[in-house]
Amino acid sequence: MAHVFVVDDDPDFVEITRTILQANGYRVSTASNGDQALPAMRQDVPDLVLLDVMMSSVLDGVNLSHEMHADQALRQVPIIMISSIAESPSAGMFPTDEYIPIDAWITKPVQPNDLLKKVAEFLRK
Numbered sequence: 001m002a003h004v005f006v007v008d009d010d011p012d013f014v015e016i017t018r019t020i021l022q023a024n025g026y027r028v029s030t031a032s033n034g035d036q037a038l039p040a041m042r043q044d045v046p047d048l049v050l051l052d053v054m055m056s057s058v059l060d061g062v063n064l065s066h067e068m069h070a071d072q073a074l075r076q077v078p079i080i081m082i083s084s085i086a087e088s089p090s091a092g093m094f095p096t097d098e099y100i101p102i103d104a105w106i107t108k109p110v111q112p113n114d115l116l117k118k119v120a121e122f123l124r125k
Helices: 012-023 034-043 062-071 112-123
Strands: 003-007 025-030 048-053 080-081 102-109
Touching: 003 012, 003 034, 012 025, 012 080, 012 112, 025 034, 034 062, 048 112, 062 080, 080 112, 102 112
Parallel strands: 003 025, 003 048, 048 080, 080 102
Antiparallel strands: none
């Protein structure tokens, strides 16, 4: 059973995503920010991470993706960044000229079938 780690500070999004993924046979772990997620991922390395951009800070997700990339045990874990930052007042703070170690991007709101298709695509690789 593939292990998907959802890192997002929106409890409704986390619960809906957990429900969708578990109904489709995935094991799901969650955290509401990068500080919670990193130690949990080091203890139980996931097969895939769904990561929000803005959590405890505007770029919390970006920072976590860099920390994962620098960690030997987590470097190979695919990251799908999920965010509504393009529609937010903080959009200008997103580092468009910086390398961000993610594998795909999905914009919120996410349709369940699109989410499942993207998750399955990365777990097959």
